[in-house]
Amino acid sequence: MSRILVNPEFVEQLKEYGHVNVNDCFNCGNCTAVCPLSEGETAFPRKMVRLAQIGAAKELAARPELWICHYCGECSDTCPRQADPGEFMAAARRKAIAEYEPTGLASLMFRNSWVAVLVTVVLAAVLGAFLVSLHPEESPPWLFSLVAYETIHIVGVGALLGFVILGAIAFTRYFTRMIAVYGGWKKLTSPSARVWQATKMLIQDILTMPLHGKCDTDRDPPRPWTSQPRWSHWAIMWGFFLLLTATTLDFLLIYLAGTNFYLPARLSGTVGGALMLWGVIATIRERARAAQEPYQKSVLADWWLLIMLLLLTVTGFWLEIAVTFHWKQAFNDWALLFHTAVAMEFILLTPMTKFAHALYRPAALWVYHLKQAEGTANGTA
Numbered sequence: 001m002s003r004i005l006v007n008p009e010f011v012e013q014l015k016e017y018g019h020v021n022v023n024d025c026f027n028c029g030n031c032t033a034v035c036p037l038s039e040g041e042t043a044f045p046r047k048m049v050r051l052a053q054i055g056a057a058k059e060l061a062a063r064p065e066l067w068i069c070h071y072c073g074e075c076s077d078t079c080p081r082q083a084d085p086g087e088f089m090a091a092a093r094r095k096a097i098a099e100y101e102p103t104g105l106a107s108l109m110f111r112n113s114w115v116a117v118l119v120t121v122v123l124a125a126v127l128g129a130f131l132v133s134l135h136p137e138e139s140p141p142w143l144f145s146l147v148a149y150e151t152i153h154i155v156g157v158g159a160l161l162g163f164v165i166l167g168a169i170a171f172t173r174y175f176t177r178m179i180a181v182y183g184g185w186k187k188l189t190s191p192s193a194r195v196w197q198a199t200k201m202l203i204q205d206i207l208t209m210p211l212h213g214k215c216d217t218d219r220d221p222p223r224p225w226t227s228q229p230r231w232s233h234w235a236i237m238w239g240f241f242l243l244l245t246a247t248t249l250d251f252l253l254i255y256l257a258g259t260n261f262y263l264p265a266r267l268s269g270t271v272g273g274a275l276m277l278w279g280v281i282a283t284i285r286e287r288a289r290a291a292q293e294p295y296q297k298s299v300l301a302d303w304w305l306l307i308m309l310l311l312l313t314v315t316g317f318w319l320e321i322a323v324t325f326h327w328k329q330a331f332n333d334w335a336l337l338f339h340t341a342v343a344m345e346f347i348l349l350t351p352m353t354k355f356a357h358a359l360y361r362p363a364a365l366w367v368y369h370l371k372q373a374e375g376t377a378n379g380t381a
Contacts, residue, residue, distance in 0.1 A: 073293025130156020
């Protein structure tokens with residue numbers, strides 16, 4: 001059994017990442033009783049709250065349950081002490097992202113809004129200048145009078161490589177620690193039937209989000225589907241995937257193969273953009289209304305993700321319209337530069353923003369299903 005280091009100051013540290021009030025919790029277990037996803041050994045958020053109260057920071061950040069939670073708000077709605085366990089789980093996820101990112105920049109961005117804005121603006125400027133430097137003959141003459149072409153190119157390439165490496169390090173640190181909490185690699189890969197079962201369940205999660213659906217359908221009265229986070233989240237996820245597919249097809253068919261076969265990329269991009277736009281607007285509407293528990297305590301990290309996605313989608317549709325109708329305005333060149341720089345920045349800042357859950361949650365769901373399969377095999381679930 002691994003040792004757990006106790007840190008009485010941890011809850012105060014956690015408050016820098018969100019609205020945390022778990023010291024008022026007296027472990028009545030009501031949150032676990034009402035949580036639609038708490039079953040078997042997956043007793044959260046009560047177990048997670050207890051880890052925070054004793055200051056078991058590393059154990060808390062490595063628990064897959066942290067990412068299984070979809071923040072339906074049932075636990076916070078029914079907490080007799082107003083300890084707000086749902087918001088605690090959201091803050092703990094931000095803290096975990098910051099912990100696994102090795103430079104400390106994620107921590108600064110989560111805890112200080114002005115740092116997040118500054119990093120966003122500076123990185124966008126660096127990436128935009130880098131993109132311009134790829135075609136110096138078509139670039140505005142004033143740019144290279146300010147900064148040498150070679151400098152812009154080196155800084156741009158360095159930023160790309162650096163953030164990719166940081167993302168790989170962050171995910172590796174998270175996954176290896178989560179596996180250690182689970183029981184190690186040997187337990188992870190044996191027996192193979194259980195691994196295959198967990199993989200199939202993860203694919204189902206990605207396709208239809210059934211766990212997220214439990215958070216909506218178990219509510220009384222049920223929310224209309226247009227207000228259910230499951231479907232807006234589903235639309236954003238698949239919209240992003242289809243847009244990424246469109247970009248990949250463009251690169252393969254147009255840039256590498258040198259063809260003029262635009263249809264697959266155009267179709268994927270249009271459908272993906274429509275899904276993304278609906279999902280983002282629906283989520284922004286719910287956060288602005290703040291009528292539901294998950295949206296009542298939105299922080300900059302929540303809005304940053306939505307604004308970046310909205311910018312990507314709107315500029316992407318503008319460029320598609322411009323290409324379709326052969327608009328030749330100079331504004332379209334700047335729109336393309338802006339769109340590409342924001343897209344690159346969005347991906348590169350993944351390990352430092354809320355979007356990191358796109359990596360951490362699937363890994364956590366896989367381990368969660370492994371535990372469920374193990375419990376079924378042992379007759380305990």
